[in-house]
Amino acid sequence: MTIRNRIIIAVVIQAAIICLICVFVYLSFNTVLSKLGVIEIIDDLNISLLEVRKSEKNYFLYGDVNALKEVVERGEEIDTVIQSSKADILKSLGPGTFNTLLSNLNKYLDMAREVLATKKTPVKFEEEFRNLGHELTRLSEVLLKRERRDVNRIISTSITRLIASLGMVLLFQLVVWQYFSHFLIKELAIMGNLIQMVSQGKLHEVAKQTFSPKNEIDYAIKALADMARELEKREAVLLQSEKLASLGILISGVAHELGNPLNNISLIAQGYLGLYDILGDGEKKNFMADVLTQTERISRIINNLLDFSRQKKQELREYEPEDIVERSIALVSNQIKISNVKLHKFLQPDLPHVYVDAPQIEQVLINLLINAIQAMPAGGDLTIDVGQDMTNGNLVVKVKDTGAGITKEDLPHVFDPFFTTKGTKGTGLGLSVSYGIIQQHHGDIAVESEEGKGTTFTVKIPIYQPKEREGDAQADIDH
Amino acid sequence: MPKQILIIDDEKIVCDMAQRILSQEGYEVEAFIDSTQALERIRGKKFDLVITDLKMENVDGMDILKEVNQRYPDTKVIMLTAYATLDAAIEAIRERIFDFFPKPVKIEDLKRSVKKALGF
Numbered sequence: 001m002t003i004r005n006r007i008i009i010a011v012v013i014q015a016a017i018i019c020l021i022c023v024f025v026y027l028s029f030n031t032v033l034s035k036l037g038v039i040e041i042i043d044d045l046n047i048s049l050l051e052v053r054k055s056e057k058n059y060f061l062y063g064d065v066n067a068l069k070e071v072v073e074r075g076e077e078i079d080t081v082i083q084s085s086k087a088d089i090l091k092s093l094g095p096g097t098f099n100t101l102l103s104n105l106n107k108y109l110d111m112a113r114e115v116l117a118t119k120k121t122p123v124k125f126e127e128e129f130r131n132l133g134h135e136l137t138r139l140s141e142v143l144l145k146r147e148r149r150d151v152n153r154i155i156s157t158s159i160t161r162l163i164a165s166l167g168m169v170l171l172f173q174l175v176v177w178q179y180f181s182h183f184l185i186k187e188l189a190i191m192g193n194l195i196q197m198v199s200q201g202k203l204h205e206v207a208k209q210t211f212s213p214k215n216e217i218d219y220a221i222k223a224l225a226d227m228a229r230e231l232e233k234r235e236a237v238l239l240q241s242e243k244l245a246s247l248g249i250l251i252s253g254v255a256h257e258l259g260n261p262l263n264n265i266s267l268i269a270q271g272y273l274g275l276y277d278i279l280g281d282g283e284k285k286n287f288m289a290d291v292l293t294q295t296e297r298i299s300r301i302i303n304n305l306l307d308f309s310r311q312k313k314q315e316l317r318e319y320e321p322e323d324i325v326e327r328s329i330a331l332v333s334n335q336i337k338i339s340n341v342k343l344h345k346f347l348q349p350d351l352p353h354v355y356v357d358a359p360q361i362e363q364v365l366i367n368l369l370i371n372a373i374q375a376m377p378a379g380g381d382l383t384i385d386v387g388q389d390m391t392n393g394n395l396v397v398k399v400k401d402t403g404a405g406i407t408k409e410d411l412p413h414v415f416d417p418f419f420t421t422k423g424t425k426g427t428g429l430g431l432s433v434s435y436g437i438i439q440q441h442h443g444d445i446a447v448e449s450e451e452g453k454g455t456t457f458t459v460k461i462p463i464y465q466p467k468e469r470e471g472d473a474q475a476d477i478d479h
Numbered sequence: 480m481p482k483q484i485l486i487i488d489d490e491k492i493v494c495d496m497a498q499r500i501l502s503q504e505g506y507e508v509e510a511f512i513d514s515t516q517a518l519e520r521i522r523g524k525k526f527d528l529v530i531t532d533l534k535m536e537n538v539d540g541m542d543i544l545k546e547v548n549q550r551y552p553d554t555k556v557i558m559l560t561a562y563a564t565l566d567a568a569i570e571a572i573r574e575r576i577f578d579f580f581p582k583p584v585k586i587e588d589l590k591r592s593v594k595k596a597l598g599f
C-alpha cells in the first residue's frame with residue numbers, strides 16, 4: 001500500500017472516531033434535555049397534586065364544598081396535563097404505573113364529583129379519599145425521583161464515555177504515529193543501506209534487489225536498484241573494452257617484440273646467402289651465433305609471455321619471508337656492485353611465515369630491484385623494507401629508490417604489458433608479470449612515484465594461515 | 480663520388496647487415512643504433528638517402544623524417560618498421576617519404592628501392 005493511502009486511511013479512521021463521539025455527545029445531551037422537560041412537567045404535576053391535597057384537607061377540616069369543587073377543577077386540569085404529556089410520562093413510568101396513576105386520579109375525581117352531586121358523604125369516604133390522594137402524591141414523587149436519578153445517571157455515564165473516547169482517540173493517534181515512524185524509519189534504513197552500498201561500489205548487491213514496489217519509498221529503492229543495474233552494465237561494458245584494449249596492446253606488443261628478432265634472423269639468413277661467397281669462415285660463424293642470440297631472445301619473450309598468461313603452475317609452500325628477500329637480493333647483488341647504488345635493508349624481526357611460490361615472489365622482488373637500479377644510472381639509495389601491515393598482519397615489502405621517478409602520464413601504464421621506456425633494453429613485461437603473480441597470491445602491488453625524487457613499490461602478501469590457505473592453494477592448482 | 484646513405488635502427492643486426500650489404504653495392508654507408516646521435520649527425524651532414532626504423536626510444540622515425548624533410552628537400556627517406564600499422568603508414572605518407580618497408584625486410588626489395596631512390 002502506498003504511504004499516501006496509509007495516511008488517508010489513518011486520517012479517515014480518526015475523523016470517523018471523532019464524528020462518532022460528536023453524535024454520541026449530541027444524543028446524550030438530547031436525552032438529558034428531553035428528560036429535563038419531563039422533570040419540569042412532573043414537577044408541575046407534583047405541585048398541582050400538593051395543591052389538590054391542600055384543598056382536600058380544607059374540605060375535611062371545614063366541610064367547605066368550595067374546597068371540594070377546587071379539588072375537582074384542579075384534578076381535571078392535572079388530568080389534561082397528564083393526557084397531553086402522556087408520551088413523555090409513559091416513557092419513564094411504563095404503561096402499568098401510568099394506568100394506575102390515571103385510574104387512581106379518575107377514581108379520586110369521581111368520588112369527589114359524586115359527593116358534590118349527591119351532597120352526601122358515603123361511609124368511609126374520608127379514609128378512602130385520603131388514601132387515594134396520598135397514593136397519587138406518592139406516585140408522582142416516585143416519578144420525580146426516578147427522573148432526577150435518570151438524568152444524573154445519563155450525565156455521569158456521558159462524562160465517563162466522553163473521557164474514554166478521548167483516551168481512545170489519543171491511543172489511536174499514538175498507534176498511528178508509532179506505526180508510521182516505525183515503518184518509515186525501517187524503509188529509510190533499507191534505502192540508506194543501499195545508497196551506502198552504491199557508494200562503496202557494491203553495485204551487484206544493490207542491483208540484485210528485485211521486488212515489486214508497494215509504496216513511494218519502495219519506488220525510490222527500485223529506482224536505486226535500477227540505477228545500480230544500469231551502472232553495473234556500463235561498468236561491465238567498460239571492463240570489456242578495457243580488456244579488449246589491453247588485448248590489443250598485448251597483440252601489438254607481441255607483434256613488435258617478436259617482429260624485431262624475426263627480422264634480424266631473416267636479415268642474417270639473407271645476408272648469409274647473398275654474401276656466402278665473400279664471407280670468411282669466422283664471419284659465417286658470427287652470423288650463426290647472431291641467429292642463436294636472436295632465437296634466444298624470441299624464447300625469452302615467449303617465456304615472459306607464458307609467465308604473463310600465468311600458464312605456469314604455482315607451487316605453494318611455507319617460507320620465511322627473510323629467506324625469499326635475502327635470495328632476491330643475492331641475485332641482484334652483482335648489478336648493485338657494478339652500479340653506484342647503495343642498498344639499505346630493513347627486516348622486521350619475527351616476521352610471520354608466508355605460503356607462496358618462492359621463485360615467483362623472488363622474480364617479483366628481482367623485477368622491482370632491477371627496475372630501481374635501472375632508474376638510478378648515476379647512483380642513489382635503494383631501500384628494501386620488510387614489515388607487517390598493522391591491520392591484518394599481512395607481509396609488506398617496500399622497494400624504494402631515489403631515481404628518476406615516473407611521469408604522471410606513465411604512472412597508470414607501468415603495469416601494462418609491454419609498457420617500457422627502455423626501448424629494446426626492456427620488454428615492458430617485468431611489472432605486468434609481477435602484477436599477475438601478486439594477484440595470484442591474493443596480494444596487492446602498488447606504486448607511488450615523484451618525478452626527480454624517486455619511486456616506491458609496495459607489495460602485500462597474505463600471511464600463512466594453515467587451514468584457510470590449504471583449500472585456496474588446492475583451488476589454484478585445480479584451476 | 481659514391482652516394483651517401485645513413486641507416487638508423489635500434490637493432491644492431493639491422494644496422495650491421497644493411498651497412499654491409501649496401502656497402503657491397505658501392506654506397507658509402509653510416510649506421511647508428513642511437514637515434515639521438517643520428518639526429519645530430521643529420522644536422523651536420525647531408526645524406527642522399529636515410530633509412531630509418533619507425534619505432535625507437537626518444538627520437539623516433541617520424542622525428543628523423545621531419546628533420547630530413549625540413550633540412551634537405553631532395554634527400555630521400557625509406558622507413559622500416561617491425562609491425563606495419565596503418566596509422567603509422569598514413570602518418571609517414573603525409574610527410575614526404577620515398578618508401579615504406581614492414582619487417583621482416585627482403586634485402587632484394589630494399590636494394591631495388593635504394594637503387595630507385597638514388598636514381599640508378
Ligand SMILES: Nc1ncnc2c1ncn2[C@@H]1O[C@H](COP(=O)(O)OP(=O)(O)OP(=O)(O)O)[C@@H](O)[C@H]1O
Nearest residue numbers: 371372375405414420421426427428429430431455
Ligand atoms: N623504479 C622505477 N623508477 C622509475 N621508473 C620505473 C621504475 N620501475 C618501473 N618503471 C617504469 O615502468 C616501466 C615498466 O617497467 P617493467 O619492469 O614492466 O618493464 P621494463 O623494466 O621496461 O622492462 P624489463 O622488465 O623487461 O626489463 C619501465 O620501463 C619504467 O619506465
Ligand SMILES: [Mg+2]
Nearest residue numbers: 367371430431
Ligand atoms: Mg623491469
